[in-house]
Amino acid sequence: MSARGLDQAQGAPDPPPCDPPPVSAIAEADGGAVLDHLARSARDLVRRVADGGPHAAEGVAMRPVASNLTPSGAAVEAAFVWGGVGPDGRPDCDPRISLDPLPGGAPSGRLAAALALVRAAGPARLSVQQQMLAAEVAEWQASSPGRYGAWAGLRAGAVARAPDSGPPPLAAKLYLELPERAREAACALEQRLAGTPPVLGGRGIRPTMLGLDPKNGGVEVYYRCDRLFPGDLDTLMRRFRLPERAGEVVALIERLTRRSVRLELPSWDVGFSIAYGTREEGVRPAPAVFTFYSNAASLLGPDERVRCALMREGRVRDWDMTPYAALHARTPEAIPGEAPLQCHGLVGAVLPSGGDMRVTATLALPRAFGCRARGDAMPAQPGSLPQAHAAEGREEPGHG
Amino acid sequence: MFDITTVREIDYGTNSVVYVYQDHDNPKLWYMVPVPTLRTVGGAPAFSLTEYTKNGGGVAGLCTFEMELIQPMAARAAAEKVLGDDISWGGFTWVGGTAYFYYDIEGEGRVLAVEPTLYGTNVAAFQIELETAEALNTFKGAYGSGGGASPFRVEYDMQVLTKLLGAKATVTYKAEAAIEYEKKYKTVRDTWGNQKQVLQEVKQVLTQSGAGDVKVELGAGSSEELAQRVRDWGWTTLENQVSTTVAAAAVMATGPNPVSATTSFTQSYQEDTVIDWSTPVSTFMRKFSSEEWNKLFVKVDNxxxxxxxxxxxxxxxxxxxxxxxxxxxxxxxxxxxxxxxxxxxxxxxxxxxxxxxxxxxxxxxxxxxxxxxxxxxxxxxxxxxxxxxxxxxxxxxxxxTPNNFGTRQVTFIGQNVPFDTPTGVRAVNIDFFFAPPAGNPAIVQTKTMTANGEEEAIAFDSYYNLPIGQGYTYRLRYQMADNTEIVSQPPGALSAAPDYTGSGNADIVFVVDPKGLFTQFTLRAFNYTTEPATLALVDVNAQYFDPANNGDEWIAENTWANWTPEGFLSFAEPRWNFQAVDNLNMAYYNISGQIYYSDGTNFTLDKYRQSSETKTLTITNTIQNYSVKVDTSLIDWDKVASVNLTMFQLTTTAKEEFGDTLPDFLRKPREEMSRKERELAGESQQNQILFSILGSPQGVKVDTVERYYGIQRLRSDPTIEFYYTAVYVMKDGEARAIEKQEVTGRLSVELPAVPPANIQPGIVRQRIDPDQLHAHMRKSG
Incomplete structure (x- = not known):
């Protein structure tokens, strides 16, 4: 967060924090309404958690500070997953959000806030295995602090609902940082989960985040790596006992970039994740979904080009692009003299075992719940906690 | 000739793919892009890894191997299954190429570039000295027994001429976007010496910043598939051009951040244009079986x-x-x-x-x-x-290389020159020159081009039985339909090529439309925080002159007034864009203005001139800009065929190290230096420029155009100092040079009519101390 923001003289009065954006700003398509609902719920949850938490007195959650979640400093990021169908049988964009429950806070505080938020979101609870994993990671974070600690995710429960039956129930997800300095422990963990030894030693593959989904007991491990070759994707899928489908990913990349992939995959900032199936008693959870990610800018360039590529692909595949398209109306203005803030986060290919490939993209929501983006006029804040310096650029794909 | 619109991918083997093209005229004739393979000699792999156990003489080991390009039998069979077994296979006529070995030492990626032979199976020999035990172990691990694929790979990038059929392409590079990206997202940069490293980083900047763009317009009846192929080619062409621009900026940019010294460009290629086409192919090398490894990995004492x-x-x-x-x-x-x-x-x-x-x-x-x-x-x-x-x-x-054999073969190919149009070009006269072996007359040859394409290409071929130098010079004189003449001469080519390339300058030169070349000039400023005074305000007026084409009048002009440079690196906006003939050899910028510093002092840019080859003016709070005029009017063109003038300044460390005596090898052109000398020269010389001044064939006006060399003088060390060497090739073939000299008190260089014969070539050092400079500036008003 720039010091410039803090130094701005008191000008216009602070807008009431976290008012929902006008509904008309999001298209009336189902996806848009869901996003709106998620953003509102996130705001309420964060407030509820903060009110009950140790920082309640400082109103931390209400401070309009920039977050490390996104390059633009937004504390909320929308994610779309195209290629599937909704409960009504029509193509949908399966929107969900990830959020920073404690913008500007220390990693330990954020971990606590995220846990609290997940508890407050809905009836589902972390399973015993998930709790043990979370505890293990928390311990590592305590002795080797990381950069952010944790993020939270929210999606609408995937249940067919009659119209007018009220807002859909919420499902929360927890994302835990695997700190850089606890790399060895993290590698041991991922090997335990995978059940097979690691591959591709020369590609700098390291586990960076752990996703826990209380709704289905699922565990997802996120990795970052150096540049990959198409063959490497198959090698990875082989390690996780998944069918080799690198060809589909490469074809998608070729369509999005409009260039042939002859040698390496054309992105300098890539990673992947493995989602493990739900656990049956006594049965080791099997890898169920392989997702390849790339930093959107690294693969496709500035926001406008990412948008064009996704819209073009969406038109051909008949995806529901309306909520995504509408979000672009709300991206922040560039600050003159500086490179434009990158709003797109990641682009990815999701390969569920036995299912069709889906395509995912994430997009920062700078004013989703009144929190400001970098460059917005900011009034001075009395007696605030130390500001986190938002990263100059994305360091990792995924939700952190 | 193969047809780029017909490319197909053929799968073969377990996980391999090969690319084939159909011939343009004969549908039963196909071409397969060959695949890199480890060469086998006498039944054994042409590979060896040696560990030095006792006396390594500074290194731990050595790895050598040879690669070649072949069409695998399995690939041919698979292709024939798809295309029909009544087809025949043609061969590509390579015009150039490079082989790259991608490896790493303890996790840090490296690239070694080597030029393969253009004949047979394009054998490329690689040799890597492994300096440490860790490096040796990385290689052992990469190849040692176990079978399967090695993490190291070899890529071949061979070039062939073909026609851009069925589509038009435009490639654009917007320097502002690249520079903005660099400012915001700093990435760790390697030194700009390794050329392949430049290309990799340039690719990243081009993508992420959106500075690069390729637009393809399909011709009638062409497929989307072709658009993809042409886009691929367009991106590779753009990446290579930007990489060259960045490398050139690094040689000339005095100051950090060569990308910020690049300028925008745009280039269009029409349908049926002859282009340089390449389909890069890469294979991962393989690990060896234990049996093989026992023979290929050797330990020796010394x-x-x-x-x-x-x-x-x-x-x-x-x-x-x-x-x-x-x-x-x-x-x-x-x-x-x-x-x-x-x-x-x-x-x-x-x-x-x-x-x-x-x-x-x-x-x-x-x-x-x-x-x-x-x-x-x-x-x-x-x-x-x-x-x-x-x-x-x-x-x-x-x-x-060919010049060692006394061979020079350079082909000029017209690429969309507007011949046969009422406002276009009637003919292009090409003046061509190179220094022949001693004793042979040196003349400027002239030939005329009247049409585009490979069939109408103009070749300058000479075959001697004695070696000749690697460089050559040329000048294009476009005879326009309205009977005017446009002169275009490229700047002298400083060999910035990495030391693996010995075959010299491009042997194929594309001749393009002379008019309307998009030019951009950038004014940039660095404010170093280590200095007590910063740049406070800048007023600059710049004019573009091309005396060979426009006499005494400027062609374009621009003014930046009241510019306050902010931050460490800033650019005067808006950028100055204009269109002019590409005559980088002779055109120049004339810049006047005032620079005000925060300590109340100011500096006058008084008719500062720099060669148009340098499209950026860099001002900083540590230096002041002066220009040196090079007077060519005295050269005796009756006796002289060409003059090559190389000017440079020394880095501060080099100045301290060399003192008054410069090592003699700095006098040599880069191609003639040994690898070590080239490295040393790269570290000691800066702001280097080569002016190649060409005589004229009978009846053509001679070149008396002044050249300008822009230099920087440290505010803290107010003596201006620069160096130059000049080689004259006489018409009778004799080479003469200017001898070592010390010149003081002058801010200009006068090239003599003819240097005396039989003198030892040397480097001239020219210095002007502050008092002399003051007097000089006062004299010129």
Missing amino acids: RKLSVVFNLIGQLDRSDNGDPIAQSVTVTVTYPTRKTDNTFTLIVKDGAQSSLIYEAPGDFSGGDYNAEFTYSYVIEFDDGKSYQSDPVTTTDTLVNI
Whole structure:
């Protein structure tokens, strides 16, 4: 967060924090309404958690500070997953959000806030295995602090609902940082989960985040790596006992970039994740979904080009692009003299075992719940906690 | 000729793919892009990894291997299944290419670039010295027993000429976008010396910043598939051009951040234009079985001498396809090997174009002796032979190139010159010059081009039995339909090529539309925080002059007024864009203005002029800009054929190190330096520019255009100092040079009519101290 923001003289009065954006700003398509609902719920949850938490007195959650979640400093990021169908049988964009429950806070505080938020979101609870994993990671974070600690995710429960039956129930997800300095422990963990030894030693593959989904007991491990070759994707899928489908990913990349992939995959900032199936008693959870990610800018360039590529692909595949398209109306203005803030986060290919490939993209929501983006006029804040310096650029794909 | 619109991917083997193209005229004729493979010699893989166990002489080991390009039998079979078994296979006529070895040392990625032979199976010999035990272990792990694929790979990028069929393409580079991206997202940068590293980083900047763009317009009846192929080609072309621009900016940019010294460009390619096409192919090398490894991995006590000798470049005559010589017999002299020191390389035989010479290391002096001597005899077809002078060196890569054979073959191909249009070009006169062997007359040849394309290409071919220099100069004189003449001469080519490339300058030159070239000039400023005073305000007026084409009038002008440079690096906005003829050799910028510093002082830019080759003016709070005028009006063109003037300044560390005596090798052109000398020159010289001044054929106006060299003087060290060397090639073939001199008190260089004969070539040092400068500035008003 720039010091410039803090130094701005008191000008216009602070807008009431976290008012929902006008509904008309999001298209009336189902996806848009869901996003709106998620953003509102996130705001309420964060407030509820903060009110009950140790920082309640400082109103931390209400401070309009920039977050490390996104390059633009937004504390909320929308994610779309195209290629599937909704409960009504029509193509949908399966929107969900990830959020920073404690913008500007220390990693330990954020971990606590995220846990609290997940508890407050809905009836589902972390399973015993998930709790043990979370505890293990928390311990590592305590002795080797990381950069952010944790993020939270929210999606609408995937249940067919009659119209007018009220807002859909919420499902929360927890994302835990695997700190850089606890790399060895993290590698041991991922090997335990995978059940097979690691591959591709020369590609700098390291586990960076752990996703826990209380709704289905699922565990997802996120990795970052150096540049990959198409063959490497198959090698990875082989390690996780998944069918080799690198060809589909490469074809998608070729369509999005409009260039042939002859040698390496054309992105300098890539990673992947493995989602493990739900656990049956006594049965080791099997890898169920392989997702390849790339930093959107690294693969496709500035926001406008990412948008064009996704819209073009969406038109051909008949995806529901309306909520995504509408979000672009709300991206922040560039600050003159500086490179434009990158709003797109990641682009990815999701390969569920036995299912069709889906395509995912994430997009920062700078004013989703009144929190400001970098460059917005900011009034001075009395007696605030130390500001986190938002990263100059994305360091990792995924939700952190 | 193969048709780029017909490319197909053929799968073969377990996980391999090969690319095939159909011939444009004969549908049953196909071309397959060959695949890199480890060469086999005498049944064994041409690979060796040696560990030095006792006396490594500074290194832990050595890895050498040879790769070649082949069409795998399995690939052919798979292709014939798809395309029909009644097809026949043609061969590509390569015009150039590079082979890259991608490896890593302890996790840090490296690239080694090597030029393969253009003949046979395009053998490329790689040799990597492994300096540490860790490096050696990385290689052992990469190749050692276990089978499967190695993490190291080899990529071949071979070029062939073809036509851009069925589509138009425009490639654009917007410098502002690249620079903005660099400012915001700093990434760790390597030194800009390694050319392939530049290309990789340039690719990243081009994508992420959105500075690069390729637009393809399909012709009637063309497919989306073709658009993809042409986009691929467009991106590769753009990446290579930006990479060259960045590398050139690094040589000339005084100040950090060469990307910020680049300027925007845009280039269009019409349908049916002749283009440089390449389909890069790469394979991961393989690990060896334990049986193989036992033979390929060797431990020896002492370091050995291992030198790669290569014949590279275009080695056949363009008129009849015959080799330019029969053979080259090389003799190596090294204390430890008294017999078997001679071997023969066969010209144009890909299988016998390279050899790795080995000898036990010489430790007679206590330490490893890396120095050896070699000489060679060339046997020409007509029975003549040439014995080279002995060369003593420590270079472990020796490339013997066409100019060593006395061969020069340069082809000019028209690429969308607007011939046959009422406002276009009637003909292009090409003046061509290179220094012939001593004793041969040196003349500027002229030939005329009247149409585009390969069939109408203009070739300048010379075949001597003596070696010639690597460089050549040319000038284009476009005779327009309205009877005016447009002169376009490229700047002198400083060989910034990495040391693996010996075959010299581009042997194919594309001739383009002379008019309307998009030009951008950038004014940038650095404010170093280590200085007490910063740049406070800048007023600059810049004019573009091209005396050869526009006499005394400026062609374009721009003013930046009241610019306050902010931050460490800033640019005066808006950028100055204009259109002009591409005459980088002779055109210049005339810049006047005032620079105000925060300590109340100011500096006047008084008719500061710089060559149009440098499209950026850099001002900083540590230097002041002056220009040196080079007066060419005295050159006696009756006797002189061409003059090459190289000017440079020294880095501060080099100045301290060399003092008053510069090492003699700095006088040589880069291609003639050994690898070590080239490295040293790169570190010591800065702001280097080469002016190639060409005489004229009979009846053509001679070149008396002044040249300008922009220099920077440290505010803290107010003496201006620069150096230059000049080589005159006389019409009778004699080469003369200016001798070592010290010149003081002048801010201009006067090239003499003719330097005296028989003098030792040297470097001129010219210095002006502050008092002399003050007097000079006062005198000129």
